Amino acid sequence: MILLDPEQPDAEHSGVREAAEVCPAAVIFIQDQGAPMTTTQADDLAGAPLPAPRRCPCAPPGFYTETRASGRPRRGTIWDGSNPWLVATHRQVNQVLADPRFRADVTDPAFPNVDPAQPQTQGDIFFRQDGDEHLPIRHILDPDFAVTQVERWRPRIEQLVDKVIDALLTQPRPVDLVKHFALPIPTMAICEVLGVDLADSSTVSRATHLMTDMEAPAEAKVAAMGEMSDLIGRHARDKEEHPDGRLLSRLVTWHVPSGELTFDQAVLLGMLVIGAGHETTANMLGLSVLALIKHPDQRDTLRSDLDTYAMPCAEEMLRWWTIIQTEPPRFAQEDIEVGGQTIKAGEGIICSLAAGVRAWSAPVPRPEPRPP
Numbered sequence: 001m002i003l004l005d006p007e008q009p010d011a012e013h014s015g016v017r018e019a020a021e022v023c024p025a026a027v028i029f030i031q032d033q034g035a036p037m038t039t040t041q042a043d044d045l046a047g048a049p050l051p052a053p054r055r056c057p058c059a060p061p062g063f064y065t066e067t068r069a070s071g072r073p074r075r076g077t078i079w080d081g082s083n084p085w086l087v088a089t090h091r092q093v094n095q096v097l098a099d100p101r102f103r104a105d106v107t108d109p110a111f112p113n114v115d116p117a118q119p120q121t122q123g124d125i126f127f128r129q130d131g132d133e134h135l136p137i138r139h140i141l142d143p144d145f146a147v148t149q150v151e152r153w154r155p156r157i158e159q160l161v162d163k164v165i166d167a168l169l170t171q172p173r174p175v176d177l178v179k180h181f182a183l184p185i186p187t188m189a190i191c192e193v194l195g196v197d198l199a200d201s202s203t204v205s206r207a208t209h210l211m212t213d214m215e216a217p218a219e220a221k222v223a224a225m226g227e228m229s230d231l232i233g234r235h236a237r238d239k240e241e242h243p244d245g246r247l248l249s250r251l252v253t254w255h256v257p258s259g260e261l262t263f264d265q266a267v268l269l270g271m272l273v274i275g276a277g278h279e280t281t282a283n284m285l286g287l288s289v290l291a292l293i294k295h296p297d298q299r300d301t302l303r304s305d306l307d308t309y310a311m312p313c314a315e316e317m318l319r320w321w322t323i324i325q326t327e328p329p330r331f332a333q334e335d336i337e338v339g340g341q342t343i344k345a346g347e348g349i350i351c352s353l354a355a356g357v358r359a360w361s362a363p364v365p366r367p368e369p370r371p372p
């Protein structure tokens with residue numbers, strides 16, 4: 001078992017301590033910012049801006065961890081002046097995400113858009129829809145991401161990763177790990193799954209980066225969506241003529257003719273798969289390497305027996321970094337109590353996955369090592 005914080009995996013952490021464990025650069029940054037936040041200061045922050053300012057690049061913002069420590073949802077303020085609730089404990093995040101009365105429809109005026117471009121860029125995407133709109137589309141994607149199918153991809157993905165590492169080793173030192181390792185791997189892997197040409201990867205990289213940049217203007221995001229839509233649309237038309245059994249091909253040659261999707265929805269789904277898996281995986285790869293550099297003892301344990309430790313290590317990295325920082329948002333369809341607080345019908349609520357899993361009070365499940 002690998003735990004990035006071997007001493008107190010289940011304890012409440014302050015962001016400052018988390019940073020000190022992972023990244024000396026972050027500690028210097030924090031020292032420049034003054035003393036760690038106290039509970040009194042945190043109470044003053046009720047209604048703090050969301051996404052909350054981050055004092056350390058390696059830890060959830062103080063407002064999130066202080067909200068978690070308070071045990072109750074607290075209000076934040078988003079760009080349009082509205083005040084959605086923030087939930088930050090593991091239990092409360094689970095409660096909200098498991099309750100269909102907390103709705104995900106981004107086109108509803110009650111939905112708390114943390115990004116002004118959200119209704120435009122996500123309005124037709126199934127992961128911002130509820131129940132009967134969401135599920136049938138999700139089922140279309142399920143087979144490609146089932147464990148057995150992902151296992152079938154393993155040899156091909158390993159081949160691609162080897163290729164990227166070989167190319168990395170030929171670069172002059174120091175080498176930019178993100179540019180030459182973390183970004184190309186998800187691009188190549190997702191392009192394989194979708195069945196699109198790798199030569200288009202630079203367009204994919206640029207557009208997905210813009211789409212996930214919290215500070216990019218709405219017009220730039222909409223333009224990036226258009227660029228991706230043109231690109232995937234061209235490939236989708238090509239698949240109609242030359243089907244290859246890969247995901248994009250099946251979307252347009254099975255699910256469009258069957259009436260489950262329109263052609264435009266098929267293209268949007270292709271774009272979602274690229275967008276959802278690209279920056280997330282790239283950031284996880286880069287940050288995981290950083291964590292192992294900062295924890296050489298755990299790096300050595302990992303290297304000592306990859307068959308035993310690789311999977312638990314990946315799970316722990318996902319928990320520790322939880323790179324999705326402003327998601328998932330929902331709104332209450334009726335009055336619902338969460339952590340002793342009534343979230344009224346029509347009020348927005350944002351789940352902090354990052355704060356929720358950093359202080360996991362339930363036993364952390366560890367996957368069994370993969371059979372040889």
Ligand code: HEM
Pocket residue numbers: 126127128138141190272273274276277278280281284323324327328329
């Ligand atoms: C470390 C990598 C990843 C992380 C941390 C991550 C995280 C997440 C999170 C938090 C959501 C829920 C978002 C919300 O409801 O607001 C989500 C949804 C989704 N992700 Fe990922 N993801 C990762 C990689 C991928 C990859 C590689 C793919 C596909 C190639 C993918 C495809 C999707 C899809 C299709 C959804 C929507 C699912 C649904 O609504 O039913 N993700 N992901």
